[in-house]
Amino acid sequence: MTAARIKEVALKHFAKNGYEGASLADIAAEVGIKKQSIYTHFKGKDELFLDLLDDVFTKELQFSVDYLDRYKELSLDQLLYGFLTQYQVCYEKDDNAKLFLRVSFFPPSHLYDVIVKEGYRYWDTLEKMLIPVFDQAIAAGDISSDISSNTATIAFLAVLDGMFVELLFGGTERSLKRIEASWFVYWRGIKK
């Protein structure tokens, strides 16, 4: 299917150069067709981009849902630390995550509303999934009574973002150091 191939290449280009920086001609060239042929499969640049974006957000959310579901019987520290490292391994230099972040932070102006809405959906879902995890840990007496599930969740998402940033900016080795340090301090900060 050519449409799938176009999206595959477009993901790469949008991730690397952003919406404005990516050109249909370049994308088509890498696919091996002319740019006009893209219009056989998509109404235009916007539709290609938004279609792609839907996949990106879905995949990104699916990763978290799957992980938290698969390892829900682990202890809290193993679950959370594993979450960080899994994300780091999976999305190292991954175009999906790169476009996800790029678009979340710096959406193209004329698509701002659509994108921000999808972004909030992602973070809110993630937050709603994490809070019960912490509630359970609090009930089990694993984390300090000074810490609410809300505080623990928000701070954890901040750790996650910090990892993302270093993953994008500094690369693998720097982000590994950051995960190590952040997690060490974070866990020491919430544990009993």
Place this chain on the structure above:
Amino acid sequence: MTAARIKEVALKHFAKNGYEGASLADIAAEVGIKKQSIYTHFKGKDELFLDLLDDVFTKELQFSVDYLDRYKELSLDQLLYGFLTQYQVCYEKDDNAKLFLRVSFFPPSHLYDVIVKEGYRYWDTLEKMLIPVFDQAIAAGDISSDISSNTATIAFLAVLDGMFVELLFGGTERSLKRIEASWFVYWRGIKK
């Protein structure tokens, strides 16, 4: 001075739309001149952009240097927490910080090398300034012996990045909540 006015407007446009998304015509229009007149003051788009970028990085670094110097006699927790909140207040919706982050994470391809080098300069300087602060606190017995100054610094910069991200993405009220939660956990994580 028109050159200054051009840079002022250009900062806004580059921050909002990125390098590729910002057009000289739009910038000139807002300044109140024709786009060709920009060439009286700058050799081209790249020179304007890089000239601007130098200011941005310098200003960004200067803020940190100034703050840490001015409040160096504060206790560690007051110093660090103040650093976070000061940054948040100063750079809320600030185009300087927005462009700083945008360009650091997603530099235009053809200027990648120049920008990444400046980025590392910033983070390394900040790191080098923070480590002695933590060393001093360790010597004074303010933070746990389980925590090295290196770990504390890296984790703190992660907290800072997490704040940046939420500031850009979620706005003021969300970033305030995040600062509160992150700081609470962070400080509990490193203190004696």
Place this chain on the structure above:
DNA sequence: ATCATCCTTCCGAACGTTCGTCAGGATGAT
């Protein structure tokens, strides 16, 4: 088996617009 028909896919050519850029001239202050 042949033929007409339809649909999908792709491309050549061109559209109008915007991009960054360059040359040359008008204006006004020093």
Place this chain on the structure above:
DNA sequence: ATCATCCTGACGAACGTTCGGAAGGATGAT
């Protein structure tokens, strides 16, 4: 007279987009 500044005008290149048609496969009737 010189200089800086901003202008008009125009440039080639790239952008996203549209249209008409060529190729090929599948379908169904004859």
